[in-house]
Amino acid sequence: MPRLVIIAAICLAAVQAQASVLWRGDFESNDLTQWTGLEGLLSRLTVVSSPVRQGRYALRTELRSGDLASNGNRNELVSTMSITEGMEEYYAWSTMFDSSYPSAAAWQVFTQWHHSGCCGSPPIEFDVNGETVSLTSSARSPAVTLWSTPLVRGVWHDFVFHVIWSSNPDLGLVELWYDGTKVLAAKAWPTLYSGQTNYLKQGLYRDSSIQQTGVLYHDGMTVGTTLADVAPQLVPGPSPDAGTPDAGTPDAGTSDAGSTPSKDLGTGFQGGGCATAGPVSALVMAAFALMRPRRRRS
Numbered sequence: 001m002p003r004l005v006i007i008a009a010i011c012l013a014a015v016q017a018q019a020s021v022l023w024r025g026d027f028e029s030n031d032l033t034q035w036t037g038l039e040g041l042l043s044r045l046t047v048v049s050s051p052v053r054q055g056r057y058a059l060r061t062e063l064r065s066g067d068l069a070s071n072g073n074r075n076e077l078v079s080t081m082s083i084t085e086g087m088e089e090y091y092a093w094s095t096m097f098d099s100s101y102p103s104a105a106a107w108q109v110f111t112q113w114h115h116s117g118c119c120g121s122p123p124i125e126f127d128v129n130g131e132t133v134s135l136t137s138s139a140r141s142p143a144v145t146l147w148s149t150p151l152v153r154g155v156w157h158d159f160v161f162h163v164i165w166s167s168n169p170d171l172g173l174v175e176l177w178y179d180g181t182k183v184l185a186a187k188a189w190p191t192l193y194s195g196q197t198n199y200l201k202q203g204l205y206r207d208s209s210i211q212q213t214g215v216l217y218h219d220g221m222t223v224g225t226t227l228a229d230v231a232p233q234l235v236p237g238p239s240p241d242a243g244t245p246d247a248g249t250p251d252a253g254t255s256d257a258g259s260t261p262s263k264d265l266g267t268g269f270q271g272g273g274c275a276t277a278g279p280v281s282a283l284v285m286a287a288f289a290l291m292r293p294r295r296r297r298s
Helices: 003-018 279-291
Strands: 021-025 037-039 045-048 058-063 072-083 088-097 107-115 124-129 132-137 144-150 156-164 173-178 181-188 198-206 214-224
Touching: 021 072, 037 198, 058 072, 058 198, 088 107, 107 214, 132 173, 144 173, 144 181, 198 214
Parallel strands: none
Antiparallel strands: 021 214, 037 072, 045 058, 058 214, 072 198, 088 156, 088 214, 107 124, 107 198, 124 132, 132 144, 156 173, 173 181
């Protein structure tokens, strides 16, 4: 077997061993059974084969004025897996707002991590207001917009959300990639309410004053423990000059303050691919040792 093929196989096996996808709600079952349940009308939450972002199926969510459930205007799917203090997770999914999606100057939540308590806004949510999409947190009062971008209809948008769940503002963390670009650097932030847990909901939930019908699509929801689990394309590859100091830069090794995460993540693949330190490097070195031509004894 060619040497490069052997090395690639070892790398792939090592990376797969480290990966840990916790759950998928990507509708590839061609139904809603990946999710625990729903709040709203089943007829408004339909699995479709077009449009899709990945695989063969996606979810079409429709919400009309008067679609009431759990004391609100909503049609949402629910995953009741309990999210507790200290958990670290990566979420990846795609959402497309239909070209007919209304412009309404009122809150509209399309993905949320709801608290176990009965009332009030969730500690973390993705929402729309008017012509703006945002990541909002009510874990501090008043609620804070952590990131926002203009609403663009008719195209798929990719979200990758890294979060450490904690009610402690020094231990919780949020980080976000949008359409393949990091838009929110790792930021220390409370992500749970004290003494409570969270669970995931996706669909559409909005202010009951909105009269127009809203249609959007969700696809590909995946939850993992590393960025490589849910969005391997975002894991940076090894630098061509990794390990070689830049003699022309006096302060080499000092990060740009504008791009430095506010805390050390300590998780995930440090360099991506087989440059990752630890078991992967050890396996690669072993492979080279085994395949190196041996000197013939005289």
